Amino acid sequence: MQRFLKHCEDYIDCVTTEARLREQGEVLDLSSFIALRRENSAIRLCFGLFEYVLGIDLPDEVFQDPIFMSLYWSAADMVCWSNVSR
Numbered sequence: 001m002q003r004f005l006k007h008c009e010d011y012i013d014c015v016t017t018e019a020r021l022r023e024q025g026e027v028l029d030l031s032s033f034i035a036l037r038r039e040n041s042a043i044r045l046c047f048g049l050f051e052y053v054l055g056i057d058l059p060d061e062v063f064q065d066p067i068f069m070s071l072y073w074s075a076a077d078m079v080c081w082s083n084v085s086r
Contacts, residue, residue, distance in 0.1 A: 003063065004048035014039035038073070041080030047072070 018040050021028065028036060051058060062068055
């Protein structure tokens with residue numbers, strides 16, 4: 001639950017940042033945009049809901065494992081980049 005709430009907070013912060021950047025006409029470099037896109041897609045919130053719906057509470061040591069995180073971000077990127085038009 002704590003991780004889910006943190007992801008909610010991160011999402012709100014990210015959407016606020018995105019709105020500010022848009023208002024100011026700022027364009028991010030690619031690595032900064034990737035980090036922003038990962039958060040503003042709300043995919044992390046959805047992943048957190050999967051845990052809740054399935055009754056799973058992944059321990060932090062599992063969630064933070066480098067192999068798990070590699071899979072996690074690969075799945076997140078597949079979702080959040082699939083709806084970006086050319």
